[in-house]
Structures are given as C-alpha cells and as structure tokens.
C-alpha cells in the first residue's frame with residue numbers, strides 16, 4: 001500500500017459561496033467578493049505539472065476554496081487529473097451542490113478509492129435554507145461508490161443551543177457525531193495573519209467544554225495546538241507546500257514570503273527544501289493537517305486518520321485511504337543531517353527576518369503597490 005511522500009495544501013481563491021456562515025473566514029476578512037477566478041492552466045496541464053515523477057512520489061493534495069470549493073466548474077476536472085496521476089485527494093466542501101456530487105460519483109471507481117471528501121457541516125445555514133436533507137443525501141451518494149469522507153463541524157456559539165439536534169441527526173444519518181474543529185478569529189495586516197483568538201463570546205473554558213460534548217479527537221488536537229508558536233525543525237517546504245491552483249505559485253508554507261511557479265515550465269525541477277526552525281505563523285494554523293501528517297517529526301501526534309475517521313461508522317471506505325492517512329511523512333522521507341539543518345535554518349532566518357523588517361518599514365507595501373511584489 002502506498003504512503004504519502006508530500007502533502008500539498010491547495011487553495012482555489014474562489015470567494016463565491018451559496019451559504020453565509022457567521023464564522024466564515026472570508027466573511028470575517030470582508031473578502032466575500034463572490035468571484036470565481038479563471039484557470040490560468042488547464043486541468044490536464046496541472047495534472048502533468050504535478051505528476052508523481054515531478055513531485056517525487058505519491059502526494060496528498062488537500063483542495064479547498066476560500067469560498068465553496070465546488071462552485072468553479074473546473075474543480076472536479078483538477079481532482080480527476082490528480083487522481084489519474086496516482087495521488088490522494090481531499091476536497092473540503094459545504095456539501096450542498098447536488099449536481100457536483102452527481103458528477104463526482106461518475107469518476108472511475110478505482111480512482112475514487114483515493115478520494116476523501118470533508119463535508120463541512122454548517123448546521124444553521126443548512127437549516128435556514130432547508131438543505132439539511134440534500135447535504136446528507138449527498139454524503140449517502142458518495143458513500144455508495146466507495147468514497148471516504150469526514151463530517152466536520154466548526155464549533156460556533158450559535159450551535160450551542162442545538163448540540164443535541166446536531167448529534168442526533170449526525171448519528172442517524174452518518175452513524176457518528178461530527179468531528180469538531182476550533183474556529184478562530186483572525187487579525188491580518190497586509191495579508192499576513194498577525195493574531196488569532198477563539199471565535200466566541202463565551203469564556204475559553206465554556207467553549208472547550210462545549211466542544212468536548214462531541215467526543216472528537218480533532219477538537220482535542222486543534223485546541224491543544226491553538227496559538228502554540230512552533231519552534232521545532234519543520235520540514236514544510238520539502239515534505240509539504242502551499243499551492244495556488246490558479247497561478248501555480250508554490251510556497252514553503254502559508255506565511256513564507258517567497259514562492260516558485262511550478263506550472264509555467266513543467267520540465268523545470270521543483271525546489272523542495274525545508275524552512276527549518278523558521279515558522280513565520282503565530283502557530284501552526286492547519287495543525288490537524290501538517291502536524292498530524294508529521295512535518296515536524298520531533299513531535300509525536302495522532303495520525304491524520306486518527307483525528308478524523310469514525311471507524312465504528314466506517315467513514316473511511318478504502319484500504320488505500322486508511323493506510324495512507326495513517327502514515328507519517330517520515331516513512332517516505334529522510335531527515336536532514338546536522339549541516340543541512342544548519343544551512344536551511346540560517347538561510348531562511350535571513351530571508352524571514354529581512355522581509356519582516358522591510359514589511360515593518362512599509363517597503364513591502366510600496367513594492368506591492370508598484371507591482372514588484374504580489375500579494376501574499
């Protein structure tokens with residue numbers, strides 16, 4: 001069974017969505033412009049650019065829109081190409097666009113064994129729009145063809161009076177309670193995340209007590225790692241990356257100041273190199289992906305699967321997905337020697353400290369204004 005060589009967090013900068021959740025990150029940032037960007041490269045080209053050979057092995061691509069991932073008509077075509085290349089793919093979706101699930105279930109069944117779908121359970125919006133049945137029918141639809149899934153709820157004050165309803169309907173329709181993620185309130189400056197708090201009017205204790213009601217390992221993990229600044233050696237940049245699927249810009253991680261374009265010339269090798277002890281984020285903001293897959297091998301964590309699957313309800317359908325999502329990146333990669341670690345630590349420290357200084361002096365803003373630099 002294949003294990004994962006690299007984890008690639010893929011963003012599609014679509015800001016359109018058919019729901020309007022109060023805690024949505026694009027609503028918080030006033031970025032809900034309802035835009036669907038055009039693809040710069042066609043899906044087949046993207047598939048070739050991300051071939052197993054070029055990527056160094058089997059990768060896990062997590063595809064998420066800033067708004068709803070399945071609104072653009074090209075998302076499923078990209079997913080298909082990545083699956084054809086032999087990779088694992090996760091799609092995060094609000095689960096309401098019925099026609100998109102009709103499309104997904106038509107993909108070759110062999111390929112679907114490597115597909116996982118994260119259904120974000122936006123309970124109040126689904127109720128308001130009378131979409132609860134459509135949502136769970138779509139889960140039934142994909143289960144029938146052997147696609148793995150997770151039901152995931154972003155913990156939010158507005159859900160607190162409905163905890164019993166949420167648990168009941170989840171148990172009835174998918175056999176278990178949703179996995180729960182802590183919801184954050186973000187503060188950004190010049191497109192850089194500077195500070196985060198829990199998105200709640202309650203005390204931290206009350207919020208955590210509420211989350212515990214779902215018996216969710218995902219909640220325990222995201223809570224434990226929330227706002228913990230990471231200082232260990234991180235292999236982001238080598239064992240993982242953050243990719244914009246429209247432009248082909250690949251960064252070592254979200255807050256790394258530079259990028260390489262990997263779609264323009266697909267014959268050019270990709271430079272994979274870790275950023276080391278230079279995490280530029282206030283904390284590992286997607287720890288349930290990066291850390292559980294093992295980008296920081298010095299930290300022992302549950303596996304990606306242990307945080308998500310409800311084995312008693314059989315959410316993970318294929319052995320391929322079970323093996324891959326139970327593996328750690330260290331199983332397909334080698335750790336660096338002392339000298340290489342020192343080299344990447346020093347090099348990236350200089351890059352990050354100098355960019356942060358230019359940012360403080362307002363020079364990065366000016367460079368962006370005059371087109372010498374793209375937005376982060």
Ligand code: SF4
Nearest residue numbers: 230234253279284290
């Ligand atoms: S610790 Fe920092 S650099 Fe490493 S994956 Fe997490 S956010 Fe990215």
